[in-house]
Every structure is written in structure tokens, then in C-alpha cells.
Amino acid sequence: MDFVFLEDSEWKSLGEFISTKWRNKKLVILCDENTETYCLPRLLAENPDMLSGTEIISVPPGESSKSLALVEQLTLALNDLRIDRNAGLICLGGGVITDLGGFLASVYKRGIPFINVPTSLLAMIDASVGGKTGVNAGILKNQIGTFNHPEGVFVYPAFLETLPILEKKSAYGEILKHALISSVENWNHLKDIGELDEIGPKEIITSMQVKAEVVQQDFKEGGVRKILNFGHTVGHAIESWSIATSRPLLHGEAVAWGMVVEAELSKSVGLPLEQFVEIEATVRNLFEPIVLKTSDLNDLISLMGADKKNTNEQLGFVLLKNIGNPVFDQFIDSEKVLSSLKKVFEL
Ligand SMILES: NC(=O)c1ccc[n+]([C@@H]2O[C@H](COP(=O)([O-])OP(=O)(O)OC[C@H]3O[C@@H](n4cnc5c(N)ncnc54)[C@H](O)[C@@H]3O)[C@@H](O)[C@H]2O)c1
Structure with missing residues (x-):
């Protein structure tokens, strides 16, 4: 770099x-x-x-x-x-x-x-x-x-x-993502900090480095650069859904909750339960809860790109085999995604 x-x-x-x-x-x-x-x-x-x-x-x-x-x-x-x-x-x-x-x-x-x-x-x-x-x-x-x-x-x-505090908070979602896709050490460091105010030059350079190293391997996103989209399939859908609500979410907040849902899905590729629990607890601790109704779930699935009439349609994700070990081009039935959304948002 x-x-x-x-x-x-x-x-x-x-x-x-x-x-x-x-x-x-x-x-x-x-x-x-x-x-x-x-x-x-x-x-x-x-x-x-x-x-x-x-x-x-x-x-x-x-x-x-x-x-x-x-x-x-x-x-x-x-x-x-x-x-x-x-x-x-x-x-x-x-x-x-x-x-x-x-x-x-x-x-x-x-x-x-x-x-x-x-x-x-x-x-x-x-x-x-x-x-x-x-x-x-x-x-x-x-x-x-x-x-x-x-x-x-x-x-x-x-x-x-x-910089307004909300803007910092939104960026924190992406900093957590960079840690989750890079290494257990980076993740543990952030998890232990647990406070937005503690993000300083060291954390900034580490996070930039993660992005720069991924980009260096795949500048035009033919393959591995896709791992930067962890949390984004669900996150983008939540962000778009929230535009019509009384409190539109910042991008990073939506990505943070997207990462929890995608971590839940990641159990199917081997993410250990205790790592999922840590990810969920960290996001719950840092970000305000999102209140969804059961009737919102099909809208979210549509926003992820699936036609809700076709329940077996598959959606593409980046998943984590382990913290620090992401895999891209993972296709999952929309029914399974629905079930993870229900678990995370307690519906
Ligand atoms: N090219 C990429 O790889 C990439 C990656 C992520 C995001 N993005 C893009 O970045 C944009 C979001 O970036 P952002 O969150 O920085 O938004 P932004 O540029 O709109 O900045 C957020 C707000 O903070 C203000 N601001 C910025 N620095 C400030 C400072 N030091 N003090 C006071 N106010 C300050 C801005 O004027 C703005 O009102 C989106 O358009 C997104 O698509 C691009």
C-alpha cells in the first residue's frame, strides 16, 4: 500500500x-x-x-x-x-x-x-x-x-x-466487516474495543489495509474482491426497505445487521456457533435494533433480487466458514434466507 x-x-x-x-x-x-x-x-x-x-x-x-x-x-x-x-x-x-x-x-x-x-x-x-x-x-x-x-x-x-457521530457509526459497520473477512486477530481487537470513540489511526490503517490487499488481488472484481460484499446482500435490502420507514438507516447500520443475518446463514458452511454468537452480540451492542414485521420479510427477499412468487429462487451471498475465512458465490434458497431473517429479527 x-x-x-x-x-x-x-x-x-x-x-x-x-x-x-x-x-x-x-x-x-x-x-x-x-x-x-x-x-x-x-x-x-x-x-x-x-x-x-x-x-x-x-x-x-x-x-x-x-x-x-x-x-x-x-x-x-x-x-x-x-x-x-x-x-x-x-x-x-x-x-x-x-x-x-x-x-x-x-x-x-x-x-x-x-x-x-x-x-x-x-x-x-x-x-x-x-x-x-x-x-x-x-x-x-x-x-x-x-x-x-x-x-x-x-x-x-x-x-x-x-464528523457527525452518526456518520462515524455508519463507517463502523464497514470496519467490523473488514475485520470479519480478514482475521480473528482483527476481529478480537475490535470486539475488545467495543467503543466507537476508541477507533484511531491504528484501526483506520488496519481497515484500509484489508481493503487494499483484497483489491490488489482482484482490481476489477472478477472473484475475490466480492468478499468485500459480506453483509451487503441483506444489508442493501434492509437499507432500501428502511427508506420508506420513519427512520431510514445509514448504510453501515444496515450492513451491520446484514452481517448478522449472513453470519446466521454462514452456519451452513461451517461458521462455529460461538463465532456467530459473538458477531450477533457485538452488533446488538453497537447498533440500535431494527424492528421488522413479518409482513416486511417478503419485501426484503424481493429487494435481495428474488421474485417472491418463486420461493425456491436462490440468492447469492458471501459467507464465513470461520471469522477471517470468507467464501463468495454462495447461493442459498430464499426460504432459508427467510428463516434466518426470522431468527435474527425474532419473528
Ligand atoms: N468507491 C468505493 O469503493 C466506495 C466504497 C464505499 C462507499 N462509497 C461511496 O461513498 C459514499 C458515502 O461516503 P460517506 O459516508 O463519506 O458520505 P459523504 O461523503 O456524503 O459524507 C458524509 C457527510 O459528512 C460530511 N463530512 C465529511 N467529512 C467531514 C468532516 N471531516 N467534518 C464534518 N463533516 C464532514 C459530508 O459533507 C457529508 O455531509 C456513497 O456515495 C458510497 O456509494 C464508495
């Missing part, structure tokens, strides 16, 4: 990178209105010489900024600023900015170099690493995108001081 630089309080890696590798480049910083307020002043204050003359572009925060319409507007804005292929784009923000900025950098004048300076916990441990960039097509997430690595990822955990 030689492209990832973790800095706790010093800013020298980014300064060194810019003054050596990007010495003659015109720089553009892409941020959203929140990272412009909370993170940009800090970045500029720490790097006054290097960043003087840099163009700043700020977009509205939130998922709606991941759109082709905004990419077109940004293209025109960059063109007005006379940004050419010799420029460098710095994506300063959460996953929305690293996805949007990475995509913009992939297509603007057929491609300009970019680096990520992630400011949310999710972007630090997940979105900024792995080279997937993209925008949404209407309600369809990430349907337009590229595989394109940034030239560097510069992580400053101090940015997390201003």
Missing part, C-alpha cells in the same frame, strides 16, 4: 508529494460545502506555500452530488479555469467527493491525475481506497463509473473531530 500515507498530526506527506511528484502542476481542490467549512481551512493552513494559487471548487454535500449533470457542470467549470491535462485534482471529502472527483478526473479531457484526502471515516477506510469511482444514474447507485486508482491517499484522522 505504498500509495497510502497516514498522518496523525503532521502534514508532511502531502506537502512532500505535491512538491516532488506534482511540482509543476496546477492544483484544483474539490470539496463539498461541509468539508469546505471544516477541512479546507485546516488543509490550507497546514500547507500555505504549496497550496497558494490552488483553485477551489465546492459542491453541495450528499449523495445527490453524485450525478452526471454535476460532472458536466464541473467539466465546464474546470474548462473556464483553463485546467488542462497537466493539472492535478485533490478530492477533499467523504465518499461522495472521492467517488465524484475520481470519476471527474477519469473523464475530464480523457483523464487527469488525482489524489484523495478523505475526511469521513468511511472514506478513510473504504471509499478512498480501491480505485472504484462513479456517479449514480437516477436512483441506481454507482451505475456510471470507472476503475481508476488515485496517485495517493492521504489520511489525517484529525479531520474526524468534526
Whole structure:
């Protein structure tokens, strides 16, 4: 992971990178209105010489900024600023900015170099690493995108001081996932911490490393990269279902509960009962319970991709043979999935 630089309080890696590798480049910083307020002043204050003359572009925060319409507007804005292929784009923000900025950098004048300076916990441990960039097509997430690595990822955990607690909590779901698919040691460490506040540079770098190592083996998701989807078949369904409820769930919360259901299913491929119990207890301890009705279950199965009229239809999962030993392309009858949902949500 030689492209990832973790800095706790010093800013020298980014300064060194810019003054050596990007010495003659015109720089553009892409941020959203929140990272412009909370993170940009800090970045500029720490790097006054290097960043003087840099163009700043700020977009509205939130998922709606991941759109082709905004990419077109940004293209025109960059063109007005006379940004050419010799420029460098710095994506300063959460996953929305690293996805949007990475995509913009992939297509603007057929491609300009970019680096990520992630400011949310999710972007630090997940979105900024792995080279997937993209925008949404209407309600369809990430349907337009590229595989394109940034030239560097510069992580400053101090940015997390201003990140809302719910955003941190959501990222915790993905941190737990990285531990579960990587090793018992990583899992035990997190399980023993048990507190969101205790997540610091050590845990961030470990989690990034898990993702980077998986991506290194399978950049374009032909096989093993699929293990990063543990918890996501059920998690995505719960997330979509919750949109119509009084409390829409954050992605990481939905994934955390998705992991409990998929851990329950994992007993069929050998996950020991005591490991399932640990996973379930950890999620119950960290995340608010989800209240489902029996009538919601068929909707969840449909959202997972199965037609509820066809009860024998199979659904694809990543399962755990053991903590740290995931297997992908596991197909399970929707009836069995229904039964695991009932057990976990006590219906
Ligand atoms: N490319 C990938 O591999 C990958 C992986 C996971 C997620 N994603 C994408 O990432 C996005 C979610 O990322 P996210 O959770 O970071 O969301 P986000 O970028 O919307 O950030 C969450 C909120 O926190 C604010 N924020 C960010 N940093 C802040 C800071 N330091 N202080 C104060 N406020 C701050 C943002 O303005 C935003 O309002 C989704 O679009 C998802 O699809 C991509």
C-alpha cells in the first residue's frame, strides 16, 4: 500500500508529494460545502506555500452530488479555469467527493491525475481506497463509473473531530466487516474495543489495509474482491426497505445487521456457533435494533433480487466458514434466507 500515507498530526506527506511528484502542476481542490467549512481551512493552513494559487471548487454535500449533470457542470467549470491535462485534482471529502472527483478526473479531457484526502471515516477506510469511482444514474447507485486508482491517499484522522457521530457509526459497520473477512486477530481487537470513540489511526490503517490487499488481488472484481460484499446482500435490502420507514438507516447500520443475518446463514458452511454468537452480540451492542414485521420479510427477499412468487429462487451471498475465512458465490434458497431473517429479527 505504498500509495497510502497516514498522518496523525503532521502534514508532511502531502506537502512532500505535491512538491516532488506534482511540482509543476496546477492544483484544483474539490470539496463539498461541509468539508469546505471544516477541512479546507485546516488543509490550507497546514500547507500555505504549496497550496497558494490552488483553485477551489465546492459542491453541495450528499449523495445527490453524485450525478452526471454535476460532472458536466464541473467539466465546464474546470474548462473556464483553463485546467488542462497537466493539472492535478485533490478530492477533499467523504465518499461522495472521492467517488465524484475520481470519476471527474477519469473523464475530464480523457483523464487527469488525482489524489484523495478523505475526511469521513468511511472514506478513510473504504471509499478512498480501491480505485472504484462513479456517479449514480437516477436512483441506481454507482451505475456510471470507472476503475481508476488515485496517485495517493492521504489520511489525517484529525479531520474526524468534526464528523457527525452518526456518520462515524455508519463507517463502523464497514470496519467490523473488514475485520470479519480478514482475521480473528482483527476481529478480537475490535470486539475488545467495543467503543466507537476508541477507533484511531491504528484501526483506520488496519481497515484500509484489508481493503487494499483484497483489491490488489482482484482490481476489477472478477472473484475475490466480492468478499468485500459480506453483509451487503441483506444489508442493501434492509437499507432500501428502511427508506420508506420513519427512520431510514445509514448504510453501515444496515450492513451491520446484514452481517448478522449472513453470519446466521454462514452456519451452513461451517461458521462455529460461538463465532456467530459473538458477531450477533457485538452488533446488538453497537447498533440500535431494527424492528421488522413479518409482513416486511417478503419485501426484503424481493429487494435481495428474488421474485417472491418463486420461493425456491436462490440468492447469492458471501459467507464465513470461520471469522477471517470468507467464501463468495454462495447461493442459498430464499426460504432459508427467510428463516434466518426470522431468527435474527425474532419473528
Ligand atoms: N468507491 C468505493 O469503493 C466506495 C466504497 C464505499 C462507499 N462509497 C461511496 O461513498 C459514499 C458515502 O461516503 P460517506 O459516508 O463519506 O458520505 P459523504 O461523503 O456524503 O459524507 C458524509 C457527510 O459528512 C460530511 N463530512 C465529511 N467529512 C467531514 C468532516 N471531516 N467534518 C464534518 N463533516 C464532514 C459530508 O459533507 C457529508 O455531509 C456513497 O456515495 C458510497 O456509494 C464508495
